[in-house]
Amino acid sequence: MATAAPLTPERILEATEEVLRRHGAAKATVVDVARALGVSHGTVYRHFRTKAELRGAVTKRWLDRTSVALAGIVTGSEPPEAKLRHWLAGLFDAKQHKAGDDPELFATYTVLTEENGDVVNDHIAELTGQLTAIIQQGVADGDFASPDPALSARAVFDATSRFHDPCYAPHWSRPGIDEAFAAVLDLTVRGLRA
Amino acid sequence: MATAAPLTPERILEATEEVLRRHGAAKATVVDVARALGVSHGTVYRHFRTKAELRGAVTKRWLDRTSVALAGIVTGSEPPEAKLRHWLAGLFDAKQHKAGDDPELFATYTVLTEENGDVVNDHIAELTGQLTAIIQQGVADGDFASPDPALSARAVFDATSRFHDPCYAPHWSRPGIDEAFAAVLDLTVRGLRA
DNA sequence: CAGATGACAGATTTCAATATCTGTCATCTG
DNA sequence: CAGATGACAGATATTGAAATCTGTCATCTG
Numbered sequence: 001m002a003t004a005a006p007l008t009p010e011r012i013l014e015a016t017e018e019v020l021r022r023h024g025a026a027k028a029t030v031v032d033v034a035r036a037l038g039v040s041h042g043t044v045y046r047h048f049r050t051k052a053e054l055r056g057a058v059t060k061r062w063l064d065r066t067s068v069a070l071a072g073i074v075t076g077s078e079p080p081e082a083k084l085r086h087w088l089a090g091l092f093d094a095k096q097h098k099a100g101d102d103p104e105l106f107a108t109y110t111v112l113t114e115e116n117g118d119v120v121n122d123h124i125a126e127l128t129g130q131l132t133a134i135i136q137q138g139v140a141d142g143d144f145a146s147p148d149p150a151l152s153a154r155a156v157f158d159a160t161s162r163f164h165d166p167c168y169a170p171h172w173s174r175p176g177i178d179e180a181f182a183a184v185l186d187l188t189v190r191g192l193r194a
Numbered sequence: 195m196a197t198a199a200p201l202t203p204e205r206i207l208e209a210t211e212e213v214l215r216r217h218g219a220a221k222a223t224v225v226d227v228a229r230a231l232g233v234s235h236g237t238v239y240r241h242f243r244t245k246a247e248l249r250g251a252v253t254k255r256w257l258d259r260t261s262v263a264l265a266g267i268v269t270g271s272e273p274p275e276a277k278l279r280h281w282l283a284g285l286f287d288a289k290q291h292k293a294g295d296d297p298e299l300f301a302t303y304t305v306l307t308e309e310n311g312d313v314v315n316d317h318i319a320e321l322t323g324q325l326t327a328i329i330q331q332g333v334a335d336g337d338f339a340s341p342d343p344a345l346s347a348r349a350v351f352d353a354t355s356r357f358h359d360p361c362y363a364p365h366w367s368r369p370g371i372d373e374a375f376a377a378v379l380d381l382t383v384r385g386l387r388a
Numbered sequence: 389c390a391g392a393t394g395a396c397a398g399a400t401t402t403c404a405a406t407a408t409c410t411g412t413c414a415t416c417t418g
Numbered sequence: 419c420a421g422a423t424g425a426c427a428g429a430t431a432t433t434g435a436a437a438t439c440t441g442t443c444a445t446c447t448g
Binding site: 041051 | 439
């Protein structure tokens, strides 16, 4: 574990992710992270002022992976309605797999998001920003009607909460969930059409 | 407290509500309920087989008050779109007030709903049933388009989750919530239109 | 002397002993 | 004898003492 590589914030974040994966949100300590890196815990505090800041940085990394993946759909060449459908389906699919494939890790990150409201708000702002771009394009193309694309983006995000908000994760593996998602997706897209 | 009135399930439920209001969900005990009624706790077990059953019955009473209030809108004489808007606004308003006016009591009932999934499912079935009736009327009048009113009702209920699901209660007192609700309501109604 | 260390104080968590509660049932009472 | 009681066993919750953790900082080291 104690490689001689220089101690970068990046390496600390990786070690923290590993410790969180192993011990869970409740039992992951700064001392554990330091041990994984082969340094004293005082050294970790040299790079991150508090444990909360460290956990916040890890949370941001985790959330950013999703927004980066979805950004590709926004800049793609599909027509706006297809973009919107694929973007929302992609978000649901990503969440569904994160929650279903490794429930323990998902629970860990759910705790992290609960204690890092600011980081989550930034993430949501990024996502609704992407939605706004899609809707603006739709309005420009004459496919969507919206006097205020940012407000419509927020409405679309809110209306699909059940399929991306972690508080609904237990529902995502229930039978009928895909039909329910399709129904909300149709309702939402129809609501935007010109 | 120990009136001589006959000990009906009704009186036990009222006493249980009072004990829950006073002590909260975590500390309300069957012994407390019995004391409030001036009987021994064994007597309470004569009317309700378990504490869980007692709490479930109280939860049902609480939820039923909301569905009964909304049922009046369904059977009213407004056109379907107005009914739908008023019904959803009524649901949001009821929740917003329950949560805002007495946060402690709302937290208590939130715990109760979490431990009584079956009762909540029945409640949701009742509410989506009411929505289905409104949508069916809208389809019959030619105002709404829906190949499957029950599925559309579920979609409308899901799309507006953010404004009736207790897990979002902390959001209901935030600035901008009414604009957000109006935006989702518009999106939803537009999505249903023929 | 830049960067790491580990002892330390106060805050938080753990754990086991103690107290309380749930659900039952033999007994009591009007 | 219908309905209420309260002692009881096992389950659950509370409590406080002990252990661990967070964040600081004087000291050390290459």
